[in-house]
Amino acid sequence: LNDGENTWKALQYLGLEFKRISAAKNVVWAVGGDHQMYVYVYGVELPIVKRECFYENERWNPIEGFCPKLLPTDRPNYSDITGTLERSRESIHPPSMAWVWDDEWH
Numbered sequence: 557l558n559d560g561e562n563t564w565k566a567l568q569y570l571g572l573e574f575k576r577i578s579a580a581k582n583v584v585w586a587v588g589g590d591h592q593m594y595v596y597v598y599g600v601e602l603p604i605v606k607r608e609c610f611y612e613n614e615r616w617n618p619i620e621g622f623c624p625k626l627l628p629t630d631r632p633n634y635s636d637i638t639g640t641l642e643r644s645r646e647s648i649h650p651p652s653m654a655w656v657w658d659d660e661w662h
Contacts, residue, residue, distance in 0.1 A: 611636070645661060
């Protein structure tokens with residue numbers, strides 16, 4: 557709803573179909589046809605942030621120093637915090653097309 561004109565404002569179509577939509581003051585949330593939750597917050601200056609982390613694992617070699625060559629029993633080169641789930645930059649994507657990266661990878 558556009559406050560200035562008291563009319564509904566269409567949101568940009570992102571190629572998603574919604575099964576259920578609900579709303580409250582300053583927020584609309586929906587269940588998409590892809591079974592994902594979608595939230596649209598408006599009129600609020602506080603952003604919604606989701607943090608993604610993965611860890612680089614290396615092995616210390618006394619001759620070469622740190623090297624990415626790991627033993628078969630070691631954690632993957634890139635993993636989650638537990639070291640059991642293999643992760644990589646290419647495998648991490650924003651939750652939907654409406655999300656954008658806040659910053660570059662560090």
